Amino acid sequence: MQSVVLLVSALLLAPLYSAMILKVKAFFGGKKGPPLLINYYTLIKLFKKGSVYSTSTTLIFKLGPLVSLCTAVMILLFLPIAGHPPLISFNGDIILVIYLMALARFFTIAAALDTASPFEGMGAAREAFFPIICEAALFMMLILFYILTGELNLAAYFAGAQPLGLWQSAGAPLLFVVLALFIVMLTENARVPVDDPATHLELTMIHEVMVLDHSGPDFAFIELGAFYKLFFYATLVARLLCPWTFDVPLLDLIFFFGVLCLVYMAIGVTESVMARYRMDKVPQFVLTSFALVFFATVITLEFIK
Amino acid sequence: MKPGFLQIDNGKAVAIASIPDLAFDDFRNAALDRVADGAQVVHFFAYKTGQQIRLAVVLRTQHLLVATCDAPHTFPSLTAVCEPFHMFEREIAEQFGLRPEGHPWLKMVRYHANQEGLADIFGNAYEHDIPGNYPYYAVEGEEIHEVAVGPVHAGVIEPGHFRFNCIGERVLHLEIQLGYQHRGVEQLLRAADFKRLPTLAESIAGDTTIGHSLCMAQAVEALSGRAPDAGARIIRTIALELERIANHAGDLGALSGDVAFLPPANYFGRMRGDFLNMTLWICGNRLGKGLVRPGGVLFPITDEDRKVLSGRLNELTPQVAHTIELLFQTSSVRSRFEDCGVVSMADAAKLGLVGPAGRASGLAYDVRRDFPTEQYPHIAIPLSMQTGGDVLSRARIRASEVLQSIAMIQTLLAQPIATECVPPADMTPLAPSSFVVTLNEGWRGELSHCLLTDPAGNIERYKVKDPSFHNWNGLAMALRNTGISDFPLNNKSFNLSYCGFDL
Secondary structure (H helix, E strand, C coil): CHHHHHHHHHHHHHHHHHHHHHHHHHHHCCCCCCCCCHHHHHHHHHHHCCCCCCCCCCHHHHHHHHHHHHHHHHHHHCCCHHHCCCCCCCCCHHHHHHHHHHHHHHHHHHHHHHCCCHHHHHHHHHHHHHHHHHHHHHHHHHHHHHHHHCCCCHHHHHCCCHHHHHHHHHCCCHHHHHHHHHHHHHHHCCCCCCCCCCCCCHHHCCHHHHCCCCCHHHHHHHHHHHHHHHHHHHHHHHHHHCCCCCCCHHHHHHHHHHHHHHHHHHHHHHHHHCCCCCHHHHHHHHHHHHHHHHHHHHHHHHHHC | CCCCCEEECCCCCEEHHHCCEECHHHHHHHHHHHHHCCCEEEEEEEEEECCEEEEEEEEECCCEEEEEEECCCEEECCCCCCHHHHHHHHHHHHHHCCEEECCCCCCCCCCCCCCCCCCCCCCCCCCCCCCCCCCCCCCCCCCEEEEEECCCCCCCCCCCEEEEEEECCEEEEEEEECCCCCCCHHHHHHHCCHHHHHHHHHCCCHHHHHHHHHHHHHHHHHHHCCCCCHHHHHHHHHHHHHHHHHHHHHHHHHHHHHCCCHHHHHHHHHHHHHHHHHHHHHHCCCCCCCCEECCEECCCCCHHHHHHHHHHHHHHHHHHHHHHHHHHHCHHHHHHHCCCCCCCHHHHHHHCCCHHHHHHCCCCCCHHHHCCCCCHHHCCCCCCCCCCCCHHHHHHHHHHHHHHHHHHHHHHHCCCCCCCCCCCCCCCCCCCCEEEEEEEEECCEEEEEEEEECCCCCEEEEEEECCHHHHHHHHHHHHCCCEHHHHHHHHHHHCCCCHHHHC
């Protein structure tokens, strides 16, 4: 029951959390920024509109937004929110989660190519390239966590007191993992310094350019999917960053959502204090996440022996 | 001094009869010789006097040099030997239907029929949209792909078509096609009622309102012998510098925004407004429309205004300095700007780059220093020059010019010289059979207007040259071997005018 309530609240709260990034960025820019509920307003606006389809597109183009939203909701089913056991959990679920995200990406890319726009083709090429490195980092993380816990599901790493257990057995190298996960989060969710969600310049975009031709409810699906995906990653970072639990359910809840807030703010701060990397430097940045986890694993293995 | 050219001054009228009238071959050789010796082309255009089409060239060394000749219907291209004539010859071919034989890339400039009703050089019928009968430059190969951007862009900017030939993310060649905003400005100015001249000049390019109206006013003043008083000169100088600051500040902010570094983007965006509002304070228009008129200015700066403007500048100066520091001290910004879109000094000279774009590549040319007008002869103007030729150099030059211009305005505000505002007066007829060229350093670089009058004192030819005419090819050059994702950044570092080019 609790898990269902948490899932629903996650579905409802994700847009609010994303708006926090905008607030932080506005603060650094000396502006008031949009209201915290901006994303809800945008979603309502988009749902009220109709979608426009180019005559040159096919069913694939319409499937893109649907699949990306569905997979984003599905991965939340496996997510231990606020340390509570997730709705669905089984041995190896994390592999499914990673490839559900890949499925979403596949359909987004296919939909982008379906438009035959040179911009979208360019964005698709970039979007296909960077996550490969992310995937390597994620699997390296998986290897480390598997060695530490002997389990292969998300709940075993991120539910209850499990993250604390990870810290106790791995120690300081886990800091590297937190940092790597943060980098993967920035990359996967098209944030600065990898991508710029605020730009209007098609030639520099990665994710945004692929969804240029989507409109109305379709675009709302994509936006919503993006909020959930970011929520998923931010939850993992939050649990790993502050693994403590207090045995008082309400306190745990407040603590978790507070830390989550900090993670989102950290994204906002990152976006405010640095420029994005040149496109050909991005792989190096993303590869850093892999290197960090790799070293964390090597150090930990040595330590455990 | 080698024969063949008349040495003239910026903004001083000369009788057309005193300009050497050469045979075409001598004209061509003399011009090529001069450019080979390091002269740069300011103007090269055709004009019609009576039934005869003639060519005029204005070159600059330490002086301005002018020569004319009768135009043959076809002539051996100067560009074939000397690159700086490239755009000018294309323009002549388009405007007057003359053919420069052997021109390496004879392509239309603005896509319009020639004014002589001659057979079209480019084989265009002008029924179809741009580019008409022109196959865009194409690169072939297995992994080559082409990205076409525009003419309608995302965001509120002017129309222009950009065609990138890329291999992966790397741009091999960028072709820029403009002309979507061709309004026939030169023809309009030539035929305009005298009272409309200032309004037309102000509308050539909105962001260079002061620059263009100043060029026009100086030319008319030279041809009517009505010099502005000292107070008006100061106000016009202040206005030109304010225009420079506002645009540079806006562009520095936009550069920062293009690399997703938001704080300076927001701060500069606000400060650009503050500087525009200072122009608003002076003349009631943020772009300075209605301020500069032949003979002087329409709005004075009173002692009270001086206090207000000086106060605002004092408040803004530390903010500007701080934001510039924030921008350039951020290593992630520098890593984006550095080595991005390099134009070498040799290329810059051949393309004839002017203004900050030229100075970023090591070309030490600033009209305010080399051919000063208005109040510039009386104030110290330090040369901002960089040699990198990259986005960082262009940004640094703009940043240093903002600070210099603020200091200049403070100096000028400290001179409480009153001015007689000029009532709009008819100054026609202008001096008959005369020639005048005016140069000013607009914020993009060398702006120039050239006027020829007929024996009755009517304008026979009005030639306008915006710095963008030189610099668009600089942008195309900067993009060679640069990542396509760095195009917006390079574009912003030049920030060229579409309407100033299209005329």
